[in-house]
Amino acid sequence: EARQAADAAEQGETRREFLKELIGQGKPPQAGWTEHFASRFAGQPFKSVAIHFTDSQGRTFSRKGEFVATATGVEGSLIYAVSSLLRDEIAAHGSATFLLDLLPDKSPEQVLVEVRHPRGSRSLSSHLKSRLNLDGIKAAMLYELLDKEAIADPVQLAAGIKALPVRVLAARPIDEAISSAGGVMFEGMDAQLRVKMPEGAGQPVFCAGEMLDWEAPTGGYLLTACFASGRAAGQGVLSHFGL
Template identity: 55%
Template sequence: MIGAGPAGLMAAEVLVLRTRYREARPWLTPALTDFGPAALRAWALDLGITTFVGTSGRVFPQEMKAAPMLRAWLQRLRRQGVRFHMRHRWTGWGPQSELRFSAPEGLRAVRAQATVLALGGASWSRLGSDGAWVPWLRAQGVEVAELQPSNCGFDVDWSEHLRARFEGAPLKSVALEWDEGPAQTPTRRRQLGEFVVTATGMEGSLIYAASAALRERLRSVGSATCWVDLLPARTAESVLAEVTRGRGTRSLSTHLKSRLGLDGVKMGLLHELLTRQEMLDGPTLARTIKRLPIALQGPRPIDEAISSAGGVAAHAVDERLMLQRLRGVFCAGEMLDWEAPTGGYLLTACFATGRWAGEGAVRWLNLPPSDAARSLG
């Protein structure tokens, strides 16, 4: 097992349990392959971690902390017999197909009957996932799609004024619209949420949700725009009515704040986008409040992204995630070519593929199935 992220740990657990327990339980196979929320909760509970299902349907640890779960998981893995080789950096395969590691004591070569690669993507490389494996797999004839930023921020050419005044300001309770799919026949998407204005552009969960589509649009068309509804709870008609309502001697800012609650960074963005004259034109102002266009220049660098898109191509692995070109070598987690929004979807897929690859390695090694799998399902 190379890589001790969630995918690697899950694959290790499946493998070590299958080596320890020998009783056949084929009827558990569907549960092992289907690691849904119920299975995840049972698995966590088995670790002594109670969970709850939030209003979004997502599963959270009761303590709202990941560290106790990780600690309990590592302790259990050690008890079960998983041996961790810390500060071992895999550096690819040697001429005899041996795994090569740079270890504290020097270079180590390891021959393995089965290998699960769970090396992550290339974001936050200081945590160890640096994507160095990409050329090593490609050199073995494995198709690997270019790693790209996913769940990432985007650069916007803000004015110095906006940057100075509103860097770090959150835009709460807004809606984002963006186009997905082919440029000629796009599908308009809309989502409520929040994001933050940064020195270089925009960042945050709402932007991440649109990041795959926006990144693809930038790649294919060379430009991308998203639109912000600053007042999603109000209809366009009511916004227009309030904007054009007589304001007497009150300034426009005071009027918009008192009638629509618009101030701070929301007003900053309106001033950024509209000329003084346009601000005074009721229909233009109302339209922009409901659909403020923001032109994106490009995604932030992959190292800043929450996750990576790209990776080992789907057709480069078999149904058990074993590489077609390298028999006995399995891949799991974010290094596979998929992407998903944050909010648990990434971890869920990492857990699931880690289990799947671990199961694949169990079969490859022809190990007898065990009833221990029940504690995982």
């Protein structure tokens, strides 16, 4: 039991240091939007989009929803849901790239047909708005991340609309986090969320909520888990003291 407690503590410390190093740098110097994009679209949401991501270990994520562009990157429900995979990929390889589908309700073939439709004297922006209802931050994202050659080529543009590569380089600092990863590992606790300690180590320690090594995709799930684990730990305390 003493060895198990020591191993759990060592693993927890290693994970804590890894996460501290990962988020401690804040925004890398080579990251961020162009000044034009950040000044016009920071704080605006991407609605009805989808994110697809496969990491270097073959783990996949695919979900429709929404997120928000910030002055330094991206945040919001879709980003929170995929954040643990992105974080691990960044730690392993220095960056992670997810694919952003700007029109998840249309097939690639449908998008290509509309992009190729003759636009006459209309600008490309007007054409995309008219044929695909693609404007605002979604259209701006294409100009932000695709080069001029891709924008001018209907095939590459249509591919970008359906699978736009978005590269992320770091998590934001811990003081900006809604919730944090890491904590006391479940292997180091019993079924009542009591930390496994050697005999004579003192009063028992029970853990709950963000003390645990558990991640939630959104704040709502996090609160639910905090309440549930708090109740479980409380019952463990009552049971331990025979109350």
